[in-house]
Amino acid sequence: MRKLFFILCIVAAFNGISEDAVRPPKPPADFDNDTPPKSVESVSKVQSQKPSSIEEDEPKPETKKNKSVAPKLVWTDCTKPIFSNGILVEIKKVQLGGMEVYQPSPTAFNPRRTLLTILADPLGIIVELTNSKTGKKMEVTSFADTGIKLTDKSGNDYRALPVNAVRKGQTIFGTQALYPNKTETDILLFEAPVAGFKELYLELPGDAIGSDEPLRFKIPAKQIVDYYHKMK
Numbered sequence: 001m002r003k004l005f006f007i008l009c010i011v012a013a014f015n016g017i018s019e020d021a022v023r024p025p026k027p028p029a030d031f032d033n034d035t036p037p038k039s040v041e042s043v044s045k046v047q048s049q050k051p052s053s054i055e056e057d058e059p060k061p062e063t064k065k066n067k068s069v070a071p072k073l074v075w076t077d078c079t080k081p082i083f084s085n086g087i088l089v090e091i092k093k094v095q096l097g098g099m100e101v102y103q104p105s106p107t108a109f110n111p112r113r114t115l116l117t118i119l120a121d122p123l124g125i126i127v128e129l130t131n132s133k134t135g136k137k138m139e140v141t142s143f144a145d146t147g148i149k150l151t152d153k154s155g156n157d158y159r160a161l162p163v164n165a166v167r168k169g170q171t172i173f174g175t176q177a178l179y180p181n182k183t184e185t186d187i188l189l190f191e192a193p194v195a196g197f198k199e200l201y202l203e204l205p206g207d208a209i210g211s212d213e214p215l216r217f218k219i220p221a222k223q224i225v226d227y228y229h230k231m232k
Helices: 002-015 040-048
Strands: 082-084 087-096 099-104 114-119 123-131 138-141 149-152 175-178 183-190 199-204 215-220
16 A cells, blocks of 8 residues: 555655545544444435424324214203293193184174184193393284194194184283283193193294293193093
8 A cells, every 4th residue: 555655655755646636535433433334224314214304194084073062952941831932931821622713793783793612622832921121112013913823742733723713711812012020821722632742832933022032842642631531
């Protein structure tokens, strides 16, 4: 090695090349003669590694889409009142059969005369409305003139009966004023329910009392007065 270096120096002297130009390059400071060179495989592994600052996009777990579920309806027991828009709505009585109405007399001598008639079949529901607002009268409409609904757990719908007569005790006719601290009575008539029913569901439109939400009552069979004992 020394002989080769000496020869190169002589040649460089003749050709005008400095000694530094032919000196072999120095190894880097951290070069270790005892460290074996890295294999091609290890180099490829290092090159394949990604910088820690670059995060690989991991697949996100699939989440179940929230299905729209209809809110559960709340039904108030008929023994409890519902307070809405300043009006207290109470079911005072539910009776199967024996509902009394005033109907025109069939005699031609006095067409204005009315007779008290007992209806055998219809289911009657007596509702009372009380204005709880101080110093303000409210406009109310008979529930009988709105889209009232009566159903049961078996899916039966019972029609409201339009009776061409005045129901005994009724004080609400069409739309009228309900004065503060005053109570008026509304009487509803429906088809008789099927035998063996356990519970009825009455829905009264809130529009009748100026409310946006309907009023929902559940009527257990035990709360119904069976006038002719037809339910047994």
